[in-house]
Amino acid sequence: MANIQIRRYQGEDAESVKEVFTLGMSEHVPSSFVHILKQPLTQMVLMVTFCALMTSSKSFLLPILAVTLLLAGARQMVVYMFNSYIDTSLRRDLDDIGEAYLKQKDSCFWVAESDGRVVGTVACLPAEKAPGCLELKRMSVRRSHRGLGIAKALCRTVAEFTRDRGYAAVVLYTSVVQTDAQRLYEHMGYQKIREFVIPELVAKIMNFTLFEYRLDLQPGGERD
Structure with missing residues (x-):
């Protein structure tokens, strides 16, 4: 990783961190839209709408227009969900990273810097739902710097920090x-231990599943 430095977050990194996070999350809108199109409920609604209007109107134009509007609405729903998550994150922990991650000895926030520019981020703090573990959060790498091993280095940074603090595992x-x-x-050696759907209505409609991963910090438990 030439010219890449992993270091602790500093106050002047605030805007760059927010930019990396926002861009990284926004990238998932297209794949999320494709995900919702694959859901049986979505396909059924589109098919029923098309067939019903085709039968009642005897025209191709109206059902095609209706399906197009439904697809546009579905995409806007995806955009809304991601924008809401981004806005909430920017108002909470990312609004004051020092307060959220740097005041306690068992939490931290790091950035990956390349030629003076922040190109990646990661953080960890004690996991609320997994006693004895730290939770990896805010992992993101700029698209222009992917494939250089930065994400792996950030993962290792969190694992080493967690081990040094005496915790048994990292969850995410x-x-x-x-x-x-x-x-x-x-x-990197993480094991998927749970799947669940986000409780918000929009996420339920999309069948938007989250995966919980765990890395047990034992000799040989982490890969290069």
């Missing part, structure tokens, strides 16, 4: 549409 959550992230974590 990722979504069904984040397939690259799933491959990365599994390559």
Whole structure:
């Protein structure tokens, strides 16, 4: 990783971190839209709408227009869900990273820097639902710097921090549409231990599943 430095977050990194996070999350809108199109409920609604209007109107134009509007509405629903999550995150922990991650000894926030530019982020803090574990959060790498081993280095940074603090494991959550992230974590030795659907109505309609992963910090438990 030439010219890449993993270091602790500093106050002047705030806007760059928010940008990396926002861009990274926004990338998942297209794959999430494809995900919702694959759902049986979506396909049934589109088919029933098309057939009903085709039968009643005897015209191709009206059913095609109606299906187009439904697809546009579905995409806007996906955009709304991601924008809501981004806005909530920017108002909460990412609004004051120092307060959220740097005041306690068992939490931290790191950035990956390349030629003076923040190109990746990761954080960890004690997991609320997994006593004795730290939770990996806010993992993101700029598209322009992927494939350079930055994400793996950030994962190792969290694992080393967790081990040094005496915790037994690292846990994290990722979504069904984040397939690259799933491959990365599994390559790093994480095991998928649970699947669940987000309780919000929009997520339920989309069947938007989250995966919980766990990395037990034992000799040989982490891969390079």
